[in-house]
Amino acid sequence: MAEKTNRTGLWIIGAWGGVATTALVGLLNLQKKLVQPVGLTTELPEFSDIEMPAWSEFVPAGYEIRDFSFE
Structure with a gap:
């Protein structure tokens, strides 16, 4: 049986990815x-x-709460 791995979710909402991108680059x-x-x-x-x-x-x-289109 595989060893249990602890995980902690990091959920980032909104900002069209600007804040999330910066946070994830730092985390990585x-x-x-x-x-x-x-x-x-x-x-x-x-x-x-x-x-x-x-x-x-x-x-x-994460999730974007604003409605937008790339078109």
Whole structure:
């Protein structure tokens, strides 16, 4: 039997992909260890006792709430 993997959903709504694209590029770079988590709120001492999900556990998804067409 396969080992259970924890996952945490990251659901981003709206903004025509501008915010989502930036957030996902950052997440992918963190997952691949291409960047350090410098400047993130979760890296502050106030959060050191909180068990946060690993970057690899985040599963991104999203939805656009505005009605638009690419035509």
